[in-house]
Amino acid sequence: MPLKTPSQTLTGKLQIDTGLGSFLGDKRIRLLEAIDKTGSISQAAKAVPLSYKAAWDAVDDMNNVAPEPLVTRSAGGKHGGGTELTAFARRLIAFYRALEKESQLALEKLTSNLQQSGVCDVDDFRQILRRMSMKTSARNQFAGPVVEVKEGVVDTEVTLALSPTLQLTAIVTRESAEEMDLRVGRDVLAFVKASSILMLVGDDKRISARNRFTGTVTRIQQGPVNSEVTLSLPGGQHVITAVITDDSVKRLDLVAGQTATAVFKASAVFLAAVD
Template identity: 75%
Template structure:
């Protein structure tokens, strides 16, 4: 019997201006949304939780140059979710690229086996260790539009949308290491726990030192035993921002879906990744 050799297989992860998180599971979610017309049904088909599906859609829409998913709320039919034309083109591109990448892996497996350089399983283990993930809930992408250099730090402005500019502060060493320059595309990450929500009072002027202040509308509140996750729709209709605050804060602020709030976070709490 001819001995069988390990076969290199992999999940395609696209690293473009869309970010480094567009992989097989999220593509399958987009395909299911296109088929089902419902994010709850699509989540069951993948499968993944309803909340995880919404989070994935928010993340993808946040960094894509065009929306991938369009959501309609309410109405006689109760609203729905549909894939955009751009979303369908992205799926087709991903599947074509996936097929080509698998052919390349099969060729590599054959060459390794013939040459006896190393076992394919050795490379699979290395690749798994090299996979990078981040715990930051909020991920955005955009070009650098301004750099303000100080003695120690650099203030970086990133345009997410015509109406949205995010500000980060990094050390000069980090700015040089990332190769930051005007027009360079970067990914910006903000932990949900770093975001403070403010409900404005018409009778009082709120003054806050934090550099980033985004006005939004409460889209969802996911309550937990201690903390709640509050997701905001930002101006422009494409980006969302998620904050984690205590359940007591939700009650004290009187937060509800459809309510306008201001999300505030400091520039040093934003960390950047350069897109080559």
């Protein structure tokens, strides 16, 4: 039997879809493995490779969506101290690697079947899979069950429980709520652009925005015009990131370790129902 060339064989990177959405793939697994080995986000980022910021963003995203924390951090040092995996994260890595082996065996069998049947060219099949992939540009991603639905004439207000103490409210059209079958108990993904979030220091009750998340500033990534400010929310698992002007950072005297509040309108939240 002639050897298969790379163009004649299907290979893929496994992406895990859970009841809380698609959040874990090959690059993030390799990041978790590197964190476990080095105990450092910066060293793990170099090993993947990822930029230091992209590695932090990936850790924040995974902790936001996972049912249990995957990565814990201790304060101190130039880059925020040491980092280690939880037992839950190690079990998840083992599960992913075992599933990855089974997935590749299935792809090899599928390649053979496609070649023998002539139903579909392998390259055509790859293209179909690429087109089916979906990504979002929203910086903040959360997940949780719907705990309240308030229907209006035109719009519907939907509240999600991110944790026992954190809730997020979104407003969608009544038609969208019906199409997504939004109901109490249904798992939903919520996305919020960093640019849609305002930052407050102190308690300003004059802001009418529905969502307010008070936390501790953990990172400030400064740019030539804007800065990215990340808050760690109560409970230590969730974070939220806002993009505000450098002038706003100076005016608010924002520094790491400070208490601040992220504020955004319910209409700024994009929802996706998990089937």
